[in-house]
Amino acid sequence: QKEVEQNSGPLSVPEGAIASLNCTYSDRGSQSFFWYRQYSGKSPELIMFIYSNGDKEDGRFTAQLNKASQYVSLLIRDSQPSDSATYLCAVSSGSARQLTFGSGTQLTVLP
């Protein structure tokens, strides 16, 4: 059974701070890793994806991947109240590249 675990939160950070979201996965054969943001009552939207060890930066977002530790994280710099949402970690594996999702971390950015 493939598992993806996220710190359940809720996580609260002050506006302008760095928010750190973490995810571990059980399947060592996993190939790609995705972070989705989901606002309450809405569908998930893609924030970033990463498939090589190391860091990948896109604006205020940085994804970090460590395959040896089976760990992926998302850093949000200069957090804004509009970043308040649930963040879903998803891991791709298998011949059909199916995604397995974590249960999400709820982030609140306090003004």
Add this chain to the structure above:
Amino acid sequence: DGGITQSPKYLFRKEGQNVTLSCEQNLNHDAMYWYRQDPGQGLRLIYYSQIVNDFQKGDIAEGYSVSREKKESFPLTVTSAQKNPTAFYLCASKETGGNNQPQHFGDGTRLSIL
């Protein structure tokens, strides 16, 4: 505009009734997926299809059925055998070329029992 359209946005099911959720995409994506999301939970895979006229069961396929007669369409039927159908249903699609293509989601359908 290109995208994934799910309908209806809200759906109510009576006991013993089958209902069908629509998912249409004009992104020319080969692969399509159906997920279920319960409150406070992540997404769980119901069915997926990588090509027309072929589909595979996901982790929670019992009580559901799908068809893939056209590339653009992947409807999901929630049968009366699904005893706890109340959930948020999400359809997704992606390109199959390359190993790392992300899935993109429609706006979802909320299903409730009357």
